[in-house]
Amino acid sequence: MIKCLSFVGTGPLNPARYTYQNMTCDSNIIQKALTDFFHPDTITLFVTGKARERNLSYVINSLDCPSVSVIDIPSGNSEKEMWDIFTIIAREVAADDNILLDITHSFRFLPFLAFLTSLYIREVTGGTISGILYGAYESGEDIFDNTGEKRRISPVINLTSFITLVDWMMAVRSFVSFADARGIRNMIQNHTRSAAIQEQTDPETSLDDNIVQFAESLHTFTSSVQLARSIEGTYAASRVLKDLNHVQTKIASEIPPLGPVLGKISDLQSYAGIISSMSCWEHLEKERAIITYQVHNGLYLQAAELAREWMVSAVICSAGFGAKKLKENIRNEAETALHSLVRKMKHQHYPVTGIIKRLEKKEGWEEVATIWISITHIRNDLAHCGMNEVFGNSRTLEKQVCEIPEKLKRFFEIIRG
Known part of the structure; x- marks a missing residue:
């Protein structure tokens, strides 16, 4: 079910021409534009006492949606009220919900709190966040519609891509803290597929082979560490460093969230080696380094x-x-x-x-x-x-x-x- 979570503001509802991709909607109400653009099955409106008094009736009367619900929230004047808002938002999401989060009229800290709450809900319930939306009224220019009414062109900006930053943070944390590169590998694969789709090429045949190979090598290394396969681990670390030479510049320019962790990946030199080219003692040193790495990562x-x-x-x-x-x-x-x-x-x-x-x-x-x-x-x-x-x-x-x-x-x- 597509569910739109939106906040009703307390400010004036000025005439706007909301735009998204090639669609437009002339309305004073952002929620009206979102129903036209995304056709949600239900809209949940979060309102403070002042918002209910000033604008709620105007918003509800403008909506053409099968289901509209109104949820009261406190103003957030204390830490307890902030946690109350978190709990209230969290209760509105189920595992099979596809969430559109509208933060256009959320005030003060609410965009930040709503964003974090949605991320938390996604992890706990398995719900999907398909859009984090903001109607940028202040960024457009004024026009006159065909009735002569003055309106502000207001593009609806989808901020959903910022969710991937959090996913990258979690993937990097798993690698740095727990010797687990599965998250990085999956994020790289998703990134390269998304890039291929944006370029209108076949994502299965146009993936960057060097970056994909690097991701697989890094995953092989951490898998060998987790499975206590030290001989495979030393070889895999060598392969990671070799592959890193081919992709380091591209990662820095195209996958910025991974850039800061490249130094950690370069540290794999301590474990890298080809057993056939090392003395028995040299290989023992590499294996001992892997054991230390396991201990430091809780393995x-x-x-x-x-x-x-x-x-x-x-x-x-x-x-x-x-x-x-x-x-x-x-x-x-x-x-x-x-x-x-x-x-x-x-x-x-x-x-x-x-x-x-x-x-x-x-x-x-x-x-x-x-x-x-x-x-x-x-x-x-x-x-x-x-x-x-x-x-x-x-x-x-x-x-x-x-x-x-x-x-x-x-x-x-x-x-x-």
């Missing part, structure tokens, strides 16, 4: 899972088997060596292998065993979702996970030394 389970596997890889590199670090038998041997180190520390019997012999010679091997115990415990507690007789509470686990990057740094120093 605690992923960080703990990857940290445990990272320690196994570090032992393999230390033993000189870096080229085979993905081989199952090599990983099993390295993992067994770490468990053996723990048994040695506890003065228990353990199997002697080539890798354990190397570890035993490290100055600080006991610290290596202690870090292995700590991170393995964190990882197991998280992976088993606390379904153990003894488990850590959430706050304790969060604190422990946040300490993982420093523990891995120390682990790395000992193993490589």
Whole structure:
């Protein structure tokens, strides 16, 4: 259902010629013009006490709409009244509503409040905002109509595009704060499709391939981080930076909301690399950076899972088997060596292998065993979702996970030394 939400003002209702695209409407009442232009199923008029007294009857008498409702709102002279207005507007929107928001006669703070309320409603109810409309009476010039009456040409301006700025803000926030580029990818895809439609070309064949590829690469990187795929993550970060070189100038000029975040995207250099062109130690540094990135973005389970596997890889590199670090038998041997180190520390019997012999010679091997115990415990507690007789509470686990990057740094120093 198309629903127009409009505010009745308290000022004079001057003769105007409202225009929208190629349509015109001669009327003193903006709501009359909006019904002619957009044909809403219903109009809801929000009125203060003064607006009801001065102008409401004139507005209602001018309307030709199947359904008109009048809702009283306070004047907004206090913070409580502002929240009351928010609640009143919010009650008027349902999930399947297609909203036209007219802010022409909303006074003082009301345009701002109505806009934010509509955005909030959109997120909560799933309703659609198809138009934020403003009849710009003050911007036009005076004319005389065919009856000789003086009127002001008043273009109806659709401010709906500013909604996308909020969407961009949310998409950027998801990337910066939560390592999630799905929003940016979707916004870029929508932008390129809209641009193609405006240029009257086929949106499926005329998308900017470079920008689309950049969006996909960024999404691949954050997906690999969220799924703890560090090898794919380092490669994806490299691809993002390569693609960024092709689109940086175009993004700055055509997608301004994304411009400020390009610096954050450039920071992916810390994680970027092609495994075939890096030493085992270099790749471990990249992976450790990804683990730190996971921790900073609240991906605690992923960080703990990857940290445990990272320690196994570090032992393999230390033993000189870096080229085979993905081989199952090599990983099993390295993992067994770490468990053996723990048994040695506890003065228990353990199997002697080539890798354990190397570890035993490290100055600080006991610290290596202690870090292995700590991170393995964190990882197991998280992976088993606390379904153990003894488990850590959430706050304790969060604190422990946040300490993982420093523990891995120390682990790395000992193993490589």
